[in-house]
Amino acid sequence: MKHLTLAAAFALLAAPALANQCPADMAAIDAALAAGTDLTEEQATQVQALRDEGAQQHEAGDHAASMATLAEAKGMLGLE
Known part of the structure; x- marks a missing residue:
């Protein structure tokens, strides 16, 4: 029972941390796009679409999906 309570407490504490990472990832993507990249126009458009989807x-409130989507965009930019 103690382990279950401890796991639930960690899960509740981790949710805000995940929520706070999304804006930082979006800012990193925005900065990389503004600085210019070696991506084709099509790839840059795809990165922007992924960034917008992650923001939505x-x-x-779907922070796990947001982080996955933003991670894909960051990967395309070589930020990871």
């Missing part, structure tokens, strides 16, 4: 997911 974040606003909807």
Whole structure:
């Protein structure tokens, strides 16, 4: 029972941490796009679409999906 309570407490504490990472990831993507990249126009458009999708997911409260989407965009930019 103690382990279950401890696991639940960690899960509750981790959710805000995940929520706070999304804006930092979006800012990193925005900065990289503003600085210029070697991406083609099509790839840059795809990165921007992923960034926008991640922002929508974040606003909807789906932070796990947001982080995954933003990670894909960051990967395309070589930020990871």
